[in-house]
């Protein structure tokens with residue numbers, strides 16, 4: 001059993017002053033209870049992907065709902081969906097102030113390979129300034145931070161200075177399929193001025209950061225068909241098109257050696273990063289060689305005219321994710337394959353639209369398809385990119401909160417991946433999204449020994465408290 005007071009004794013001193021002294025006092029006196037709450041929550045194996053954990057999912061949802069009720073949230077509900085429940089609640093006690101939608105997820109990734117964990121993954125611990133256990137960083141720690149901020153406000157006799165509506169999801173690690181329909185069906189309960197998503201990281205080296213952009217995705221498959229069965233390459237070779245060769249020519253035409261995607265219109269809707277954003281990105285402590293060596297790969301390549309960091313976060317991409325055709329066994333088999341296939345995906349940036357990009361790909365593939373084979377393109381799935389400008393008042397409110405607590409201004413980063421709910425809040429509800437995440441980049445999310453630094457847990461909780469105060473001053 002972890003000796004919590006000792007573990008907490010090793011924690012860094014929190015600077016005094018950035019938040020209401022009464023709330024600070026409440027946080028200071030609840031440090032052990034808050035850490036214990038995270039450990040208790042992380043002991044619930046709420047793995048959304050595995051059917052055997054269905055009851056644990058309900059247990060985790062109920063745990064969250066109970067905590068929301070305890071801090072005086074109203075309309076608390078564990079909402080049934082086709083799969084795992086969504087926990088809803090609200091604290092609307094600031095008439096005239098803006099409303100923020102707060103999102104975290106209570107589901108976690110599976111824990112295998114279990115033998116690589118320092119301890120049993122469902123027996124989380126706090127030692128030497130770090131929480132270790134499945135979900136402590138992604139995303140239970142961050143959810144507990146929001147609950148902790150509320151508790152401390154209540155202890156201090158206060159209500160949040162903004163109106164808060166909580167949406168805690170249980171399918172983030174499993175595609176968020178239930179969430180979209182639920183959002184559509186509950187738009188009137190989700191009216192807000194801004195969405196706050198706490199499910200991202202600080203920058204490399206644990207530098208406080210605000211993520212302003214996420215990429216979207218468009219995933220498709222290209223199928224090239226020649227004949228019902230493979231053909232003898234001696235009898236037919238030279239007289240028919242080879243689907244594998246044809247597919248290779250199509251793929252080659254999609255992207256040039258300069259890294260530019262050649263689908264006509266592909267870049268039409270791309271919002272280029274501003275000069276200020278490019279300067280800020282260039283100033284980030286990012287080392288190309290260290291990045292290359294860590295992967296490791298022989299060399300870094302990408303679109304001409306952009307830095308590695310820009311290429312992997314702020315620029316769209318096109319990649320073959322898989323391809324197959326013909327004989328793949330050992331030795332030789334002299335055939336012309338009957339068919340050839342490729343899975344293709346593009347990572348999208350604001351304001352590209354997956355459906356538009358798909359249509360452009362489909363039309364271009366049809367145009368360049370060689371004669372003698374049948375070529376078809378199929379849409380598999382898509383997700384929209386999102387971008388909240390650095391100078392948006394909500395982003396700036398978050399920046400002031402981070403600077404007040406950490407003593408340094410945050411850096412602004414983009415992430416190359418996607419958080420689907422972001423696009424749902426951004427496009428479906430039309431809300432500006434603040435991605436205010438607190439985990440250190442080395443948190444081993446989704447991997448063995450998932451870790452959350454106590455320092456981030458403590459400081460981040462204070463950032464949340466301050467952020468709500470800052471948001472209250474937002475023009476409506």
Ligand SMILES: [Zn+2]
Pocket residue numbers: 105138139172199
């Ligand atoms: Zn997450």
